[in-house]
Amino acid sequence: MCENAPVENKKKVLSCIQPSGMLTLGNYLGALKNWVAMENEFDCTYAVADLHAITVRQEPAKLRAQIHSTFALLLALGLDPEKSTLFIQSHVPEHAALSWLLSCYTQFGELSRMTQFKDKSAKHADNVNVGLFSYPTLMAADILLYKPDFVPVGADQKQHLEIARDIAVRFNNIYGDVFTVPEPYIPKTGARVMSLQDPTKKMSKSDENANSWVAILDDRDTIIRKFKRAVTDSEACVRVSETKPGISNLIAIYSAVTGKSFEEVEREFDGKGYGDFKLAVGEAVADELAPIKAEYDRIITDKKLLEDLYKSGAERAERVARKTYLKAMKKVGFVL
Ligand code: TYM
Numbered sequence: 001m002c003e004n005a006p007v008e009n010k011k012k013v014l015s016c017i018q019p020s021g022m023l024t025l026g027n028y029l030g031a032l033k034n035w036v037a038m039e040n041e042f043d044c045t046y047a048v049a050d051l052h053a054i055t056v057r058q059e060p061a062k063l064r065a066q067i068h069s070t071f072a073l074l075l076a077l078g079l080d081p082e083k084s085t086l087f088i089q090s091h092v093p094e095h096a097a098l099s100w101l102l103s104c105y106t107q108f109g110e111l112s113r114m115t116q117f118k119d120k121s122a123k124h125a126d127n128v129n130v131g132l133f134s135y136p137t138l139m140a141a142d143i144l145l146y147k148p149d150f151v152p153v154g155a156d157q158k159q160h161l162e163i164a165r166d167i168a169v170r171f172n173n174i175y176g177d178v179f180t181v182p183e184p185y186i187p188k189t190g191a192r193v194m195s196l197q198d199p200t201k202k203m204s205k206s207d208e209n210a211n212s213w214v215a216i217l218d219d220r221d222t223i224i225r226k227f228k229r230a231v232t233d234s235e236a237c238v239r240v241s242e243t244k245p246g247i248s249n250l251i252a253i254y255s256a257v258t259g260k261s262f263e264e265v266e267r268e269f270d271g272k273g274y275g276d277f278k279l280a281v282g283e284a285v286a287d288e289l290a291p292i293k294a295e296y297d298r299i300i301t302d303k304k305l306l307e308d309l310y311k312s313g314a315e316r317a318e319r320v321a322r323k324t325y326l327k328a329m330k331k332v333g334f335v336l
Contacts (some may be wrong), residue, residue, distance in 0.1 A: 013042040014090060014148035014182070018051035019063070020056075022215040024199060026203035026286060029256045030154025031192030032216075036077050036153060038185075044084040045146045045317060046074060046109035051089050051096060052139070056124055069300060070147035071310055073216065076296035081193040085320075087313035089142065094321040097140035099134070101328060102167050105174075106137050110166070112228040122238075140164035143323040155191040156202060159182055175331035178324070190256030196230040199245035217293050220286040227282030228275075238277050247274070254281045257288050 015035060035046055048070045054061060068089060074086050088097050111117065111133055111335075121128040143151055143164045151161055161184045168179035193203045197212035207213055211229050218226070232246040240248045240262050251265050260268070269277045299305065327335060330336055 001166065001207065002014070002262050005260075008319075009289045010041070010043040011149040012147060012180075013038050013044040013150050013185070014143055014146040015152050016047040016052075016142050017070060017156060018049050018052050019066040021066060022055050022213075023070065023073060024193070024203055025207050025214040025289075026154065026193035026217065027248060028216050028289070029186045029193050029253065030156075030187065031152055032077055033190070033256070034152040034185060034187055035074075035208035039079060039084055042150070044079075045087075045148070045320070046079065046084055047089045047092075047142065047317070048074070049089045049139075049142065052135060054134055056120070057127060058089065058118065068306060069166075072300045072306055073112070073292075073296055075299050075306075076292050078292075080296075081309050081313060084314045085313055086309065087317045088310050089308065091314035092145075092318045092321050094145055095138065095141050095327040098145055098321075098325050099138040101332065102144070102171070104135055104139040105171055106134075106140075106163070106165055110163060111136060114163070115229045116156070116160070129321065136160045137167070140167045143182055144168055144179040146317075146325045147320075149180065149323060150184050150185040152185040154193075154231065155186055158186065169196070171328070175328075178328050178331055187256065189252050189262075193253060193256075194249040196226055196249075199231060201247045203229050212303075213225065214285060217296060218289070220290060220294070221290065225287040227278045227285065230278055230281075232274050232278075234275055238272065238274070239266050247277075250281050252285055257281075257284045266309055 012198065015031060017023070035044065038044055048065070049066055071086070071088060075081070079086060091191050114136055117135070119131060120132055124132070140163065141158050143161075144167070151163060161182070168181045172178055195201045195203050195207060195212040196214070197209050203209070203213045205213055205215070211226050214226050216222055227250070230246060230250060232250075234245050235244065238247060238251065240251050244303050251262055254260055254265055255259070269280075328336060
C-alpha cells in the first residue's frame with residue numbers, strides 16, 4: 001500500500017507488551033521488530049500492557065519505573081507517535097471494562113486449557129489468582145476494542161489470540177457485527193527465540209540465569225559474551241536440525257537479524273567452527289540493538305516528553321476504544 005494513503009484506507013494493527021522488567025531479544029525478534037516494520041503500511045496501535053503485569057506480584061516503585069522504561073523503549077525502537085497510537089493500557093479504562101463484559105462470553109473450560117495459565121500457576125503456586133486465570137479475556141479486550149486486522153506477536157501468544165478470535169465470533173453471532181476477527185501476524189524466523197542456556201525453553205526475562213537471555217538494552221560486550229557462552233553441541237557443524245536445538249536457535253537469530261535464509265547462513269559458515277559462528281551472531285545482534293540503546297538512553301531522561309506522549313496517546317486510543325465499548329454495551333442491553 002502507498003505510504004501516503006489516508007489512514008482510513010489502511011488495514012489496522014494492534015499489539016501490546018508487558019512492562020515486566022528487561023525486554024529481551026525474544027520480544028524484539030518475535031514482535032517489536034514487526035511493530036516497526038508495519039508502521040508505514042498499517043494504521044498501528046501499540047500499548048504497554050501494564051494491567052497484565054499484576055497477575056504476578058509487583059513492587060510498586062519498580063513497576064512504575066518499568067512502565068516508563070517500556071514506553072520509552074517503544075520510542076527508542078523508532079516508532080513514531082504521530083503515525084502510530086502509543087499508550088499505556090491502564091490509561092484507557094475501557095480495556096478493563098470490556099474485559100468484564102467479555103468474561104461473561106468466555107467459558108471456564110476454554111481458559112483452563114491455556115498453556116500459559118498452566119505454566120504460570122505452576123511457577124507461582126502460592127498466588128494462582130483470578131486475574132491470572134482470566135488474563136486472556138483482558139487480552140481479548142485489548143485487541144477487540146481497536147478492531148485490528150492483524151496482531152503481530154511471537155508464537156507463544158498464538159493460543160491467546162485464538163481465544164480472542166473465538167470470543168469475537170461468539171459475540172458477533174449473538175449481536176451482529178460488533179468486533180473484527182483479527183489474524184495473528186507471526187514472523188517466519190524469530191517467532192520463538194529460545195534460551196541460550198537451555199534451547200528447549202523459550203527465552204524469557206523471568207529466567208534466573210541471566211546468560212540465558214539477551215536484553216534489548218544490554219551493552220555490546222555483554223551481548224557478545226552471552227552468545228559466546230551459548231549452549232551448542234559437539235558436532236561442530238553449523239546446520240539446522242531438530243537434534244541441534246542450540247545451533248538451530250542461533251541460526252534462526254542470525255537469520256532474523258540479517259535477513260539471510262537458513263541455507264545462506266549454513267553456506268556462510270560451512271567449514272567454520274562454532275567459535276566464529278557465535279561471535280558473528282553476537283556481533284550482528286549487538287549491531288542491530290546498539291542504536292536502540294543509544295536512543296533509549298537519550299529518551300528515558302526526558303520525563304516531560306514521555307508524559308506528553310503517553311497522555312496524548314491515551315486520548316487518541318480512548319476515542320477509538322470508547323466507540324467500540326459503547327457499541328458492545330448497547331448491543332448487550334445496557335442503558336447508555
Ligand atoms: P509479552 O509481554 O510476554 O511479550 C511481548 C511480545 O514478545 C513476544 N515474545 C517472544 N517472541 C519470540 N520469542 C520469545 N522468546 C518471546 N518472548 C516474548 C510475545 O509473543 C509478544 O508478542 N499477553 C501478551 C501481551 C499482550 C498482548 C495484548 C499482545 C497483552 N494484550 C494484545 C497482543 C495483543 C504478553 O504477555 O506478551
